[in-house]
Amino acid sequence: MASLIAQGGYYEWHITNGETTYNKDQIMGGTITDAVSQDGGIGNVIAKQLNVRLWNADIDTTQPLVVTVTEHLPNGATMTYPKGTFLIDTVAKSPYSEYCEVTAFDALLKTEVIYLKEGEWSTKTSLEVAQEIATDIGGELNADTEWILD
Secondary structure, eight states: OEETTOOBTTEEEEEEETTEEEOTTTEEEEEEEEEEOOSSSTTOSEEEEEEEEEESOOOOTTSOEEEEEEEEOTTSOEEEEEEEEEEEEEEEEOTTSSEEEEEEEOHHHHHHHHHHHHTGGGGSOHHHHHHHHHHHTTOOOOHHHHHHHO
């Protein structure tokens, strides 16, 4: 799990949503959680979830959250590392404050959440669902994955 609140020093987190980029002044805290399922089924890959609290944010829910971290090197150079692209699931705004809490999933986990909500698991095999999820996110299953699910 990566903590977005651990800023300072040589590292700075950035979250881009459409045309807007939030930095250390707007990111109040959050986490990126990696999960790996141990059984041979849908989700037996690494999937990521983002939970973040942003100050004074106007979130465009049609755009993903793109998370990066920039390392400031002693020689003055910077290196930027991608930390994930997340599709927004929920945005909760506080009625008492200027912050909002956002929950977002990577493409695989977001697609899986849609399948779970629609209840399509009952009529399809795991292999059929995995193939549809792969197609939805622009990928394809490799032979090892197909063998495990078949």
